[in-house]
Amino acid sequence: MKLDARIPSGAIAEKWDKHRFEMKLVNPANKRKHSVIVVGTGLAGASAAASLAELGYSVRTFCYQDSARRAHSIAAQGGINAAKNYQNDGDSVYRLFYDTVKGGDYRAREANVYRLAQVSVNIIDQCVAQGVPFAREYGGLLANRSFGGTQVSRTFYARGQTGQQLLLGAYQALARQVSAGKVEHHSRTEMLDVVLIDGRARGVVTRNLVTGEIRTWVADAVLLCTGGYSNVYYLSTNAMGCNVTAAWRAHRRGAGFANPCFTQIHPTCIPVAGEEQSKLTLMSESLRNDGRIWVPKKADEKRRPPEIPEGERDYYLERRYPSFGNLVPRDVASRAAKERCDAGYGVGTTGYGVYLDFKDAIDRMGQNAISERYGNLFQMYEKITGEDPYQTPMRIYPAPHYTMGGLWVDYNLMTTIPGLHALGEANFSDHGANRLGASALMQGLADGYFVIPYTLGHDLATADLPTVSENHEECRRTEEEARQRVERLLSIDGKRTVDDIHRELGRLMWNEVGMSRTREGLKKTIARIPELREEFWKNVTVPGSGEHLNQSLEKAGRLADFLEFAEVMARDALEREESCGGHFREEHQTEEGEAMRDDDNFSHASVWEWKGENQAAELHKETLEFEHCKPTQRSYK
Amino acid sequence: MRFTLKVWRQNGPGDSGRFVEYAAEDISSDSSFLEMLDRVNESLEAEGEEPIVFDHDCREGICGACSMMIDGYAHGPERGTTACQLHMRHFKDGQTITLEPWRVRPFPVVRDLMVDRSAFDRIIESGGYVSVNTGSAPEANLIPIPKDIADDAFDSATCIGCGACAASCPNGSAMLFVSAKVHHLNSLPQGEPESLKRTAEMVMRMDEEGFGNCTNHGECEVACPKEISMRNISRMNRDFVRSSLLARVFGSNGNS
Amino acid sequence: MGWFSAFYGSSIGKKTVVAVTGLAMIGFLVGHMLGNLQVFAGRGPTPEETKLNEYAELLRMEMGLLWAMRLGLLTALVLHVVTVIKLRGENRRARPQNYAVQRYQSANAFSRFMMWGGIALLAYVVYHILHLTMGVAHPDLFEPHHVYDNVIHSFQKPLIAGVYVLATVALYFHLYHGVVSAFQTLGVSHPRHLQNVRVLGHALAVVIVVGFVSVPVGVLLRVVS
Known part of the structure; x- marks a missing residue:
C-alpha cells in the first residue's frame, strides 16, 4: 500500500488555489456522461451529491434510512465553526486552522486543515442562501457564540438544532436535483460492498432493505459519506443504525483505514440508566459554560445532592485545572469524570455519573436567564430522567460520540483505492486525535460542497474509464x-x-x-x-x-x-x-x-491494510509534517 | 413494570394485518418506549420469531424516523414528544397499550408499524428548497433578516418530517407538514423570489399524493412533537390563493 | 376559466370556495334574521300595515332582484354543499382504514359535527321553504301573503317551534366552526387576529342564533300573537 497524500507544494495559504488551477477539468458537455455513486446522505453525502449534480454529473445516492433527511448529522446540536470574524475578536482563517491542528493534538494533516478553515466561510454563505435559519442579532445580522473552549466567537448556530437545519438545507438542495432528474435517490438501501474493476472502484453492491433485493450499480466513481463507527461501543450518541459496514467493506477491498483508535468521548451525556438502555443522549457542551461539575468527597455518598454541604463536595475540574476549570476540552473532562467514578465517588444508581450543578448560576442570574439559555436542554433532561434540573443537579457521564479515525484519504479525499473517495466523518482527515466542538458540521459540508466538486473532476478527467456494466x-x-x-x-x-x-x-x-x-x-x-x-x-x-x-x-x-x-x-x-x-x-x-x-515516534497517521480474514492487518505510516503549528504539550492548568 | 401490548402485525402492503398480543415483563420505568419494544423484540428473536418492525434511528427526537400510534395518540400521550423520547414512567403498571402504524393512504404500510413516507420527500422535491447552486451564494451578512422573522422561520423549520400530523388528522391531511416548509422558506428573503411558485407546486404535489384536506380540527398541532403551529396552514392558504387566483386575475403568472 | 378549474381542483381552492360561499350565506342569514325580528313589531291594524308583512312585500317589489338573490343564494348553497361532499370524499379516501384506538385531543364537538350539522341544516332549509315560502308543508297553517299570521299560527304549535329551535342549535355549531375555519382558510393567521376571529365566530353565532330562536320562542311564550 502506497500512501501518497498528494499535498500540493507552495505556501500553505496558496496550496488550495494553486491546486484548483492545476487540476484537470471535465468538459461541461461530458459531465453528464460521468456517473457518480454517493453512499450516505448526511451533511457530506447530501452536499456532495447536490453539488455534483448541479455541475452536471449523473448522480445516484443511497441511504439506509427511509429518507435522506434522517441521516444522523441531523442530531448535531451545538453549531458550526467558520472563520468569518464577524465579531471582530481576532479570528482568521489562520487562527481556525491553528486551533484545529492544536485541538487535534498535532495528529492532523496541516494542508487539509488549512483548506478546511479557508472554505469554512463559504459554507456559511451557502447555507444562509439556502434558507438555513441561523440565530441572528436584533440588527438582523448573524449571531455567534464561543464554543468548546475557544477564545473567539466563531460558532454559528440555530438554537440547539444546528445539525438539523444544515442537513435540511443540504437535503433540500439534493431534493431539488432529484426533481431536476440529475440525482436518482434510493432510500432504505444499504451498501454491502464496493466493486473494483481493474483496481478502480466502479460500483457498489446494495441490499434493498424492503424487498431484500441484492444488486450492483456501476459508476465512474464512488463516494463514501457513511459517518463514523461509535456504535462499536454498542452504547453511543450515534443513531441506532450508524455502522462501519461501508467503510469496512471498502477496507477489505483495499482502502487503508487510518487511526481507528482515535475516538471522541463526549463528557456531557445522560448516564446509562440500566441494562435495557439502547442509546445515549448528548447534552450540549454549552451547559459547561454555566454548570459546575462535582462529586461528593465521600465515597458511597447516600445523601441527596442538595443535602451535601459545600465543604463535602469535590469540584474536581476546578481543583485540577484552575485556569480552565469546567471548560477544559472534551477529552480531559471525560477522563477526569472516569477517574473519579473509578475511584468510587460516582453518583446515581450505577455509580457512573457526576453532578453538573446549576445552583450557583441560578442564584447569580436567576432561573429565567438559565431557562432562556438552556430551557430546551433542561426539558430534554427532565423528559428522559424524570428529574428537574432546576431543583437538583443533572447527572452526566461521558459517552462515545464521534470518531476521528476513518478511511485514509489523500488531499483530494481519495482513498487508497482509485475512484473511491471518503467524505465527512467517514474519512480521517481533519481532526487529528481530537475534534473541536462545532467542527464536525464544518468538515462534512466543506468536503461535500467545496472540496469534492473540484477534486472529483480531476479524478474523472485523468482516469481511464472503460465502459462497464452490471454484468461485468x-x-x-x-x-x-x-x-x-x-x-x-x-x-x-x-x-x-x-x-x-x-x-x-x-x-x-x-x-x-x-x-x-x-x-x-x-x-x-x-x-x-x-x-x-x-x-x-x-x-x-x-x-x-x-x-x-x-x-x-x-x-x-x-x-x-x-x-x-x-x-x-x-x-x-x-x-x-x-x-x-x-x-x-x-x-x-x-x-x-x-x-x-x-512526537518523536508517533507523529504519523497509522494506516492499516487488510491482509485477509484471520490475518493480522499491516500497519503503514503517513508521517505528518508540522511547518506552521509547532507541537506543544497542551496544558489547561 | 409490566404491560400488555396489542400490536398491529402486517407482513406487507398486500397483507390484511391483525392485532397480536404480547406481554412486556419486567420493564424499568426509566426505559424508553422503544427500549421496552426492544426488549419484547429480543425475547421474540430469542425464540426464533420475527420481531415487531418499527422505524427508529436517532432516538433523541430529531431524526423523525419513529412513527407509531400509541394507544390512540401519535407518538404517545405526552405532548411535544416523539415516541423515542417517551418513557415508561408515564404509563400505568399493568396497562394494555395498543400500537398501530400511521394510517394514511399516502403512507402505505411497509411492515408492521413501519410505513413508507416517501410522499413527504416528493413534496419537498416539488419545491421545498431555495434554488441556489453551490458557490453562487452572496456574502452571508449581506441581507440582514430581522431577528423575529428569523426566529419565526426557525420555528417552522424545526419540523422533523415524522408524519404525525397527517397520521393524527381525521382527514389524513398533510397541511401542517407542507405549510411548515412553505412558511419557513417563503418568510425568508432568500426564499421569497420563488414563494408563489413553491406554494402552488407543493400544494399540487400534496394533493396528487392523496392527502386529505384541512378542516381545522387542530389534531396535527397537538400531535406534532415539535409543536409546530397551525398558523403555518393559514399562511400557506393565503399564499396559495395569492399565487393561483390574484396573480392570474391581474395578469401576472405568480413569480414562476 | 382554466385557472379556476385548476384552483378548484386543489384542496385549498375547494376550501376557499367553501369559505367564501359560507360567508356569503352568513351575510344572508344576518339580513334574514333582521327581517324576522320585525315580527316583534306585532300585528298592525291591517295585514298590509303589519311590519313583517311590509318587509315581505318589500322583497317582492322587484321580483327580478328577488330571483337574482335567490339564484345567488342557491348557487352559493349548491357550491358549498357539492364542494364539501367532494372534500369529504377526498378525506375518506385519504384515511381508508381507521385506527382501532384514536383519542382526539383538539378536535371538538364544533369541528366534528360540521358534517352532521350541515346535513341537519340542509334538511331544515328544505322544510323551511316548503313550510313558509311555498306553504305546502302545513297547508292548513298557510295563507299566501299573510306572513305574520303564518308565523304566529305555526309557532304556536310546539312541535313546529321545536323543529325551528333545534335547527338553530345545529346552526350554532355549524356557524362557530364555520366562521373560524373560513378565516383560517382565507389566511388570517396572526395569533391576535385569530383570537379575535374566535370571539367573532362565537359572537356572530350567538347573535344570529338568538335572533332566529327568539321568534319561535317568542311566539310560544305568547310575547307576540
Missing part, C-alpha cells in the same frame, strides 16, 4: 459474495440475539478501548475479539428471511463488520504507545495524570 464478472462475483454472506447469517440459527452479542462487544470495547487504555487490557481485548466473532458466527440467531424487510438481518450484518473492525481498532490503540487527544494510554501520562504525547 467482478460485479457478479462481488454480488454473489454479498448474497452468500446474507444466507450464511440467516442459516446460523443459534441461541444469542444480535443485540446480546453487540452488548458484549460494546462492554469490552468501552472498558478496554474506551476513555483510557492499557497495554494489558488491549492485548486481552485483541485476544477476546476473535473469540467473540466466532461465537457470533456460530451462535447468533437471525429469524426471518432475506427476501423481505428484516431488521434482525440488517443488525446482524452490521455487527459482523463491527466484530472485524474492533480488532484493528484495538490493535491501533496498542500500537500507538503515547497518549494524544482522545487516545489515552495509562502507561503514557505525567505524574499528575495528564496525557503524554510522543
Whole structure:
C-alpha cells in the first residue's frame, strides 16, 4: 500500500488555489456522461451529491434510512465553526486552522486543515442562501457564540438544532436535483460492498432493505459519506443504525483505514440508566459554560445532592485545572469524570455519573436567564430522567460520540483505492486525535460542497474509464459474495440475539478501548475479539428471511463488520504507545495524570491494510509534517 | 413494570394485518418506549420469531424516523414528544397499550408499524428548497433578516418530517407538514423570489399524493412533537390563493 | 376559466370556495334574521300595515332582484354543499382504514359535527321553504301573503317551534366552526387576529342564533300573537 497524500507544494495559504488551477477539468458537455455513486446522505453525502449534480454529473445516492433527511448529522446540536470574524475578536482563517491542528493534538494533516478553515466561510454563505435559519442579532445580522473552549466567537448556530437545519438545507438542495432528474435517490438501501474493476472502484453492491433485493450499480466513481463507527461501543450518541459496514467493506477491498483508535468521548451525556438502555443522549457542551461539575468527597455518598454541604463536595475540574476549570476540552473532562467514578465517588444508581450543578448560576442570574439559555436542554433532561434540573443537579457521564479515525484519504479525499473517495466523518482527515466542538458540521459540508466538486473532476478527467456494466464478472462475483454472506447469517440459527452479542462487544470495547487504555487490557481485548466473532458466527440467531424487510438481518450484518473492525481498532490503540487527544494510554501520562504525547515516534497517521480474514492487518505510516503549528504539550492548568 | 401490548402485525402492503398480543415483563420505568419494544423484540428473536418492525434511528427526537400510534395518540400521550423520547414512567403498571402504524393512504404500510413516507420527500422535491447552486451564494451578512422573522422561520423549520400530523388528522391531511416548509422558506428573503411558485407546486404535489384536506380540527398541532403551529396552514392558504387566483386575475403568472 | 378549474381542483381552492360561499350565506342569514325580528313589531291594524308583512312585500317589489338573490343564494348553497361532499370524499379516501384506538385531543364537538350539522341544516332549509315560502308543508297553517299570521299560527304549535329551535342549535355549531375555519382558510393567521376571529365566530353565532330562536320562542311564550 502506497500512501501518497498528494499535498500540493507552495505556501500553505496558496496550496488550495494553486491546486484548483492545476487540476484537470471535465468538459461541461461530458459531465453528464460521468456517473457518480454517493453512499450516505448526511451533511457530506447530501452536499456532495447536490453539488455534483448541479455541475452536471449523473448522480445516484443511497441511504439506509427511509429518507435522506434522517441521516444522523441531523442530531448535531451545538453549531458550526467558520472563520468569518464577524465579531471582530481576532479570528482568521489562520487562527481556525491553528486551533484545529492544536485541538487535534498535532495528529492532523496541516494542508487539509488549512483548506478546511479557508472554505469554512463559504459554507456559511451557502447555507444562509439556502434558507438555513441561523440565530441572528436584533440588527438582523448573524449571531455567534464561543464554543468548546475557544477564545473567539466563531460558532454559528440555530438554537440547539444546528445539525438539523444544515442537513435540511443540504437535503433540500439534493431534493431539488432529484426533481431536476440529475440525482436518482434510493432510500432504505444499504451498501454491502464496493466493486473494483481493474483496481478502480466502479460500483457498489446494495441490499434493498424492503424487498431484500441484492444488486450492483456501476459508476465512474464512488463516494463514501457513511459517518463514523461509535456504535462499536454498542452504547453511543450515534443513531441506532450508524455502522462501519461501508467503510469496512471498502477496507477489505483495499482502502487503508487510518487511526481507528482515535475516538471522541463526549463528557456531557445522560448516564446509562440500566441494562435495557439502547442509546445515549448528548447534552450540549454549552451547559459547561454555566454548570459546575462535582462529586461528593465521600465515597458511597447516600445523601441527596442538595443535602451535601459545600465543604463535602469535590469540584474536581476546578481543583485540577484552575485556569480552565469546567471548560477544559472534551477529552480531559471525560477522563477526569472516569477517574473519579473509578475511584468510587460516582453518583446515581450505577455509580457512573457526576453532578453538573446549576445552583450557583441560578442564584447569580436567576432561573429565567438559565431557562432562556438552556430551557430546551433542561426539558430534554427532565423528559428522559424524570428529574428537574432546576431543583437538583443533572447527572452526566461521558459517552462515545464521534470518531476521528476513518478511511485514509489523500488531499483530494481519495482513498487508497482509485475512484473511491471518503467524505465527512467517514474519512480521517481533519481532526487529528481530537475534534473541536462545532467542527464536525464544518468538515462534512466543506468536503461535500467545496472540496469534492473540484477534486472529483480531476479524478474523472485523468482516469481511464472503460465502459462497464452490471454484468461485468467482478460485479457478479462481488454480488454473489454479498448474497452468500446474507444466507450464511440467516442459516446460523443459534441461541444469542444480535443485540446480546453487540452488548458484549460494546462492554469490552468501552472498558478496554474506551476513555483510557492499557497495554494489558488491549492485548486481552485483541485476544477476546476473535473469540467473540466466532461465537457470533456460530451462535447468533437471525429469524426471518432475506427476501423481505428484516431488521434482525440488517443488525446482524452490521455487527459482523463491527466484530472485524474492533480488532484493528484495538490493535491501533496498542500500537500507538503515547497518549494524544482522545487516545489515552495509562502507561503514557505525567505524574499528575495528564496525557503524554510522543512526537518523536508517533507523529504519523497509522494506516492499516487488510491482509485477509484471520490475518493480522499491516500497519503503514503517513508521517505528518508540522511547518506552521509547532507541537506543544497542551496544558489547561 | 409490566404491560400488555396489542400490536398491529402486517407482513406487507398486500397483507390484511391483525392485532397480536404480547406481554412486556419486567420493564424499568426509566426505559424508553422503544427500549421496552426492544426488549419484547429480543425475547421474540430469542425464540426464533420475527420481531415487531418499527422505524427508529436517532432516538433523541430529531431524526423523525419513529412513527407509531400509541394507544390512540401519535407518538404517545405526552405532548411535544416523539415516541423515542417517551418513557415508561408515564404509563400505568399493568396497562394494555395498543400500537398501530400511521394510517394514511399516502403512507402505505411497509411492515408492521413501519410505513413508507416517501410522499413527504416528493413534496419537498416539488419545491421545498431555495434554488441556489453551490458557490453562487452572496456574502452571508449581506441581507440582514430581522431577528423575529428569523426566529419565526426557525420555528417552522424545526419540523422533523415524522408524519404525525397527517397520521393524527381525521382527514389524513398533510397541511401542517407542507405549510411548515412553505412558511419557513417563503418568510425568508432568500426564499421569497420563488414563494408563489413553491406554494402552488407543493400544494399540487400534496394533493396528487392523496392527502386529505384541512378542516381545522387542530389534531396535527397537538400531535406534532415539535409543536409546530397551525398558523403555518393559514399562511400557506393565503399564499396559495395569492399565487393561483390574484396573480392570474391581474395578469401576472405568480413569480414562476 | 382554466385557472379556476385548476384552483378548484386543489384542496385549498375547494376550501376557499367553501369559505367564501359560507360567508356569503352568513351575510344572508344576518339580513334574514333582521327581517324576522320585525315580527316583534306585532300585528298592525291591517295585514298590509303589519311590519313583517311590509318587509315581505318589500322583497317582492322587484321580483327580478328577488330571483337574482335567490339564484345567488342557491348557487352559493349548491357550491358549498357539492364542494364539501367532494372534500369529504377526498378525506375518506385519504384515511381508508381507521385506527382501532384514536383519542382526539383538539378536535371538538364544533369541528366534528360540521358534517352532521350541515346535513341537519340542509334538511331544515328544505322544510323551511316548503313550510313558509311555498306553504305546502302545513297547508292548513298557510295563507299566501299573510306572513305574520303564518308565523304566529305555526309557532304556536310546539312541535313546529321545536323543529325551528333545534335547527338553530345545529346552526350554532355549524356557524362557530364555520366562521373560524373560513378565516383560517382565507389566511388570517396572526395569533391576535385569530383570537379575535374566535370571539367573532362565537359572537356572530350567538347573535344570529338568538335572533332566529327568539321568534319561535317568542311566539310560544305568547310575547307576540
